[in-house]
Amino acid sequence: MTCNICPNYCKSDIDTICKQNPQYDDENVIDAASVAIDPIEKKPLYHYLPGTKTLSIGTVGCNLNCMNCQNHTIARPENALIVPTKSYTPEQIVQKAIDNDIPSISWTYNEPTIHPKWIINTSHLAKEYDIKTILVTNGYTSQETLDNLLEYVDAVNVDIKSLDDAFYKNVCSGRLEPVLNSVRFYVKNNIHTEITNLLIPGYNDNIVDMKKIINFVVKLSDKIPLHFSAFYPQYKLSSLEPTSANIVYKACDLGQYLGLKYVYPGNVPVSYKNNTYCKNCRHLLIDRSNSIKSYIKDKCACPNCNHKVDIII
């Protein structure tokens, strides 16, 4: 039987690329490898419910095989059967969010969209309590799954690894086009979208690659937040040096120069560059240089010039 959950369209039930058989997932038994409460900024989402916590759920498996994977022990384990997991029902997950007064559930750490039934069933219930559903995803998702998830997802952070198909092939064992299709789909359907790009030294930390990703995002909307993130050596790229903070800042400056309104550094010491300023008058809207402090008084407007802010509160 062919699995149509992701663009790999695996034909075998035995040796699937994600090392799971997600088409047979029991929708009422979520096998979680990790459950944690995180600041939503850690996802990273900077323009969605800022300053709130999110209930993070990680499961097992991934449909890409990135040489730099920081979560490879759950995403690409040698043997998926030996990853310690704990089973939860959707009711238990939603109850955990309610008990901790958390307004969102984030599917994160591994690739969430390979287990769409778990997201759909949990979100269906979460909606009753106005708890939002967030995906931190590689975007490597089939159109069938995107369509199935659409009404259950409120916000996404999509990790675009490069705008170069050869990078996806050589570093991630995947393809670029399905990722771009997912990003376009989320934006077109008004799902809150932020983008992350990890800068890997010698692979994609050059001006040409930075420009490509910036131009792709600008073309979709100059209001989409783009997070340029520093790489730390791990998994199959553990012999590389970490990305210098200066390269990350350079990418952020370039993003703003080329027209993006919101570009943020990640995995480097937090500074004023992590703040959000009004795109009209440059007034400080959210200070993240220490703890998270919002200066947005009215739900949608800059307190200085009254210009609409591009942040969901």
Ligand code: SF4
């Ligand atoms: S979700 Fe897993 S099994 Fe299904 S097509 Fe993708 S890699 Fe293969």
